[in-house]
Amino acid sequence: DTAVSQTPKYLVTQMGNDKSIKCEQNLGHDTMYWYKQDSKKFLKIMFSYNNKELIINETVPNRFSPKSPDKAHLNLHINSLELGDSAVYFCASSTTSGANVLTFGAGSRLTVL
Amino acid sequence: DAKTTQPNSMESNEEEPVHLPCNHSTISGTDYIHWYRQLPSQGPEYVIHGLTSNVNNRMASLAIAEDRKSSTLILHRATLRDAAVYYCILRPWDNYGQNFVFGPGTRLSVLP
Numbered sequence: 001d002t003a004v005s006q007t008p009k010y011l012v013t014q015m016g017n018d019k020s021i022k023c024e025q026n027l028g029h030d031t032m033y034w035y036k037q038d039s040k041k042f043l044k045i046m047f048s049y050n051n052k053e054l055i056i057n058e059t060v061p062n063r064f065s066p067k068s069p070d071k072a073h074l075n076l077h078i079n080s081l082e083l084g085d086s087a088v089y090f091c092a093s094s095t096t097s098g099a100n101v102l103t104f105g106a107g108s109r110l111t112v113l
Numbered sequence: 114d115a116k117t118t119q120p121n122s123m124e125s126n127e128e129e130p131v132h133l134p135c136n137h138s139t140i141s142g143t144d145y146i147h148w149y150r151q152l153p154s155q156g157p158e159y160v161i162h163g164l165t166s167n168v169n170n171r172m173a174s175l176a177i178a179e180d181r182k183s184s185t186l187i188l189h190r191a192t193l194r195d196a197a198v199y200y201c202i203l204r205p206w207d208n209y210g211q212n213f214v215f216g217p218g219t220r221l222s223v224l225p
Contacts, residue, residue, distance in 0.1 A: 033213075035215075041198070041217075042215070042217065043157070043200075043215040044215075045213070045214070090156050090157070092156075094213075099145055099147075099162050099204075100145075100204060101147070101159050101162060102147075102149065102157070102159065102213055103159065104156035104157045104158065105156055106155065106156050107155070107156050
């Protein structure tokens with residue numbers, strides 16, 4: 001059983017299109033995250049949700065809109081894709097207190113042509 | 114900004130121990146020390162964490178300095194599969210509204 005699963009694993013699309021990446025966790029965690037890893041391999045937080053509530057929103061363009069229908073799901077929708085959006089996007093989850101170990105998904109590689 | 118500093122890269126021979134250092138001089142009393150690693154083309158995975166005492170698990174050991182301003186991840190016998198980027202990060206006990214900040218990590222190469 002995959003603890004944090006993301007779909008799709010690969011996404012190739014044209015500039016200007018809109019695309020979504022889905023994430024689901026079966027760990028019972030109450031917090032979920034989206035991270036972006038660019039070509040320089042730095043992992044940067046984009047958003048964090050706790051029990052469906054947005055709690056972290058880093059300086060991310062408005063074209064990125066996360067949605068959390070329930071605490072086990074956090075989807076990422078991207079409008080008007082740009083070349084600079086090409087990256088690997090990782091979903092993760094954790095508890096909110098205590099050691100709160102992060103569990104990551106396998107990543108979704110987005111390529112914008 | 115990352116609150117930890119690590120060497121950019123390290124090299125080890127296969128089947129030898131590896132000591133990966135991490136400095137976190139601004140650590141607060143409620144910060145846990147976490148280590149993650151990212152194998153090529155995979156998502157980061159949890160390795161180990163600790164608060165004050167040294168910790169052991171099936172993957173590694175974590176040695177924490179008495180003043181907690183530094184720690185060392187110990188891989189007892191490096192294998193080729195341990196070649197990865199290793200991240201040391203701090204995580205407050207109550208992390209609501211805060212995020213895990215990843216620095217560039219240490220890229221470990223394991224030579225056969």
